[in-house]
Ligand SMILES: NC(=O)C1=CN([C@@H]2O[C@H](COP(=O)(O)OP(=O)(O)OC[C@H]3O[C@@H](n4cnc5c(N)ncnc54)[C@H](O)[C@@H]3O)[C@@H](O)[C@H]2O)C=CC1
């Protein structure tokens with residue numbers, strides 16, 4: 548059984564994840580960063596796409612020492628399992644995600660990855676192969692279930708989030724709308740990719756909560772299953 552999948556993102560008031568140059572910018576405030584750190588610390592695993600690694604070089608570690616200690620006291624690694632979806636094994640060997648903080652890392656490649664680069668990365672992370680061109684997300688999530696991973700936080704970016712929605716693999720969405728305008732027709736948005744053409748294919752969301760956070764708003768949604776359930 549695949550894990551419970553929730554997407555967490557911060558977007559500007561005009562619906563952008565970052566600038567047109569894909570440069571990471573501060574969209575949400577301190578309270579939201581603490582909230583993100585908390586839900587990260589409560590997750591079994593956290594996942595990003597290679598586009599996010601190349602753009603932001605995130606470490607995806609739990610930042611608050613108290614939260615790390617709580618995990619350790621529970622007999623867990625200080626950080627959730629960190630996962631990069633990286634069909635062609637483009638993760639730089641000096642990427643922060645491979646070096647900062649203790650804990651397990653998984654880089655998920657496809658059969659199109661260069662074996663020499665995959666071998667290099669295997670010094671720092673567990674390498675898993677799913678799919679021929681792009682990573683087969685459905686099969687990979689089933690594999691995570693076999694590892695005992697029950698909750699998976701997805702941090703982005705827009706291409707990976709799109710794929711997960713397109714395949715019906717998202718259970719919840721947390722959208723923090725920050726009080727800035729970024730602009731740019733080609734700046735990343737929460738769901739990029741090909742986009743749905745038919746209205747009947749749009750995933751339908753149920754608004755569970757909406758609350759002010761810093762100078763923005765946090766929207767908590769669940770995703771309706773195609774059979775009508777949540
Ligand atoms: N504001 C926020 O909360 C966040 C913003 N970002 C921003 O998002 C941008 C990066 O997003 P993207 O370029 O869209 O990259 P992404 O992080 O979504 O990675 C997409 C890449 O993953 C690989 N991939 C392999 N198999 C795949 C599959 N089945 N489905 C989808 N992708 C697959 C492909 O190479 C694809 O291009 C950056 O500008 C970053 O700053 C990223 C995370 C959070």
Ligand SMILES: Nc1nc(O)c(N)c(N[C@@H]2O[C@H](COP(=O)(O)O)[C@@H](O)[C@H]2O)n1
Nearest residue numbers: 557572573574575583603605606607608
């Ligand atoms: N939640 C959130 N709010 C913002 O304002 C942001 N700019 C982001 N960006 C993403 O957060 C990740 C940072 O990871 P580390 O601190 O290096 O662990 C990274 O993926 C950014 O894209 N998120």
